[in-house]
Amino acid sequence: MNQTRRNVLKAGGGASLFALLAGTGMMLPDAAFAADWNQKAFEAKNLKDAFDALGAGSRLNSADIVMTAPEIAENGAVVPIGAVSKLPGTESISILVANNPTALAASFDIPAGTEPAVSTRIKLAETSEVHVLVKAQGKYYVTKKEIKVTIGGCGG
Amino acid sequence: MADPMRIRAVAKDGAVIVKILMSHEMETGQRKDGAGKAIPAHFIQQVSATWQGKVVLSATWGTAISKNPFLEFSFKGGQKGEKIQVTWTDNKGDKRTDEATIN
Numbered sequence: 001m002n003q004t005r006r007n008v009l010k011a012g013g014g015a016s017l018f019a020l021l022a023g024t025g026m027m028l029p030d031a032a033f034a035a036d037w038n039q040k041a042f043e044a045k046n047l048k049d050a051f052d053a054l055g056a057g058s059r060l061n062s063a064d065i066v067m068t069a070p071e072i073a074e075n076g077a078v079v080p081i082g083a084v085s086k087l088p089g090t091e092s093i094s095i096l097v098a099n100n101p102t103a104l105a106a107s108f109d110i111p112a113g114t115e116p117a118v119s120t121r122i123k124l125a126e127t128s129e130v131h132v133l134v135k136a137q138g139k140y141y142v143t144k145k146e147i148k149v150t151i152g153g154c155g156g
Numbered sequence: 157m158a159d160p161m162r163i164r165a166v167a168k169d170g171a172v173i174v175k176i177l178m179s180h181e182m183e184t185g186q187r188k189d190g191a192g193k194a195i196p197a198h199f200i201q202q203v204s205a206t207w208q209g210k211v212v213l214s215a216t217w218g219t220a221i222s223k224n225p226f227l228e229f230s231f232k233g234g235q236k237g238e239k240i241q242v243t244w245t246d247n248k249g250d251k252r253t254d255e256a257t258i259n
């Protein structure tokens with residue numbers, strides 16, 4: 001048994017050094033962009049396809065995700081969205097808009113030491129449910145809220 | 157080409173709150189110009205913030221982020237006087253990096 005372990009260590013030595021260097025960003029100046037742009041997810045036309053492309057085909061509703069957003073947005077072009085995850089081990093936070101031409105608006109990778117909380121401003125094509133998807137300890141959790149977009153700019 | 161970002165980073169209670177305002181059209185590719193021709197999409201796809209060489213936030217964005225994007229987040233450990241760098245890259249390959257000092 002020990003012999004096998006030795007061999008694995010020997011064989012793996014070179015590869016793990018490489019992984020270590022790549023992981024610390026020493027080898028690639030552009031390694032800061034740890035997250036690749038997920039083309040399939042960003043081009044998904046509906047929620048289900050976007051969730052699937054993110055690997056979140058199955059997900060649980062969670063009250064530990066807090067979304068801060070207006071009930072009514074007078075201007076669909078600028079809708080402030082805040083997302084806070086209270087789930088331990090939060091790895092990423094994504095914002096999806098059900099009725100937009102493409103559902104996925106943004107994904108944020110949360111490294112250790114960074115608060116699992118982001119705020120940004122998004123566009124809503126029309127009144128829509130907005131979903132916040134959190135990946136925590138390898139599992140997916142979601143919460144949603146409907147935001148009404150008023151048309152005509154009267155602020156009704 | 158693109159205008160500089162406005163970055164504010166404030167140390168408070170052991171964490172640094174970072175607020176970023178970027179200057180970008182964030183064109184969705186859905187709109188048409190006066191002649192009925194589609195305006196091609198032009199938007200920021202990747203954003204990354206680093207502090208002391210460590211990535212403190214990385215994001216990927218679609219076209220639904222508002223024009224002149226705003227982003228706020230916070231991370232633990234930063235001290236007054238240290239620097240943070242923020243870089244974005246858009247779908248046409250344009251790139252911009254700006255730096256701010258933590259207050």
